[in-house]
Amino acid sequence: MAAMNPAPRVLIVDDDALVRGGLTMMLDGVRGITVVGEASDGDEVLAAADTHHPDIVLMDLRMPRVDGITATRRLRARTPPPEVVVLTTFDTDDNIVYALRAGASGFLLKDTPPARIVDAVLRVAEGEPILSASVTRRLMDRTATQADTHQRARAALDRLSPREHEVVLAVARGSSNAEIAAQLYMSVATVKAHVSNVLTKLDLDNRTQIALLSHDAGQT
Structure with missing residues (x-):
């Protein structure tokens, strides 16, 4: 896990400039968070991480050249790796499981209230994995279904x-x-x-x- 500063340094990765701008306005300076940079595609993530040294990366899933799951896997292979919080509109079971297997510390939907996104960033900065309530229910239902099928x-x-x-x-x-x-x-x-x-x-x-x-x- 990357060493966390008192003010978490955040890199925002999303192919939509409006989304990146909105997240930057939402997060930068709030409760000690510092947005240190942006990237518009997964293929820019490693270079952006080298430049900005983020503690946390907010990662979109669907991007034109390199998807967020691949970018997450690449980031988490680094030493030390930044934490990754997936922030997406796509919450299919496979996306959730693949993102968590790739090493993401959190999975939030883009319609999550701003205060909860801020709280999630701070909690991940303290080493606490975070999932939105709807995602947690999906995972629990998936696990229960698999256990049921097995039995x-x-x-x-x-x-x-x-x-x-x-x-x-x-x-x-x-x-x-x-x-x-x-x-x-x-x-x-x-x-x-x-x-x-x-x-x-x-x-x-x-x-x-x-x-x-x-x-x-x-x-x-």
Whole structure:
């Protein structure tokens, strides 16, 4: 983490000049924040960071040449790295997860009230990750949904016999009936019977659904 000064130094990255100007007017000088520079695209970020030495970078996601997630990853690979707060109009689940995996310390929407953006910058400067309330709910719902799917898949596979379970794992690996028969020392007819039983027991339509269920259960 970059060493934080009493007055956080902020670099604003956005391809919209009006947005950059508005954020600068909103933040500069408020509660000790100093806006030290601007960049209009992700491909300008590293040079701007070299010039201005920000503690925090406010990062847009969608820019013409280099997107904000790529720029965030590049910044966070530096030593020491500045903190990055994504500020965007796009809050899809993938954007949130990719930005956080790239090393962002916060994810805010551009319709966040100004006072909350100021507070977020100060909190990140003190080492506290920050997410808007709506983003937090999205992540919690995503996590809950994934956990739910995993539990349901595990419960479904628990209904199978040990031999059927072995066949499921082989199907999930992409093995053909003949390959499964050779691997598990049974006839092709027996493999077909096991696959048919699995489809019936678990109310599935085809082998692809068997493979997906195995994946959801974390067994592939």
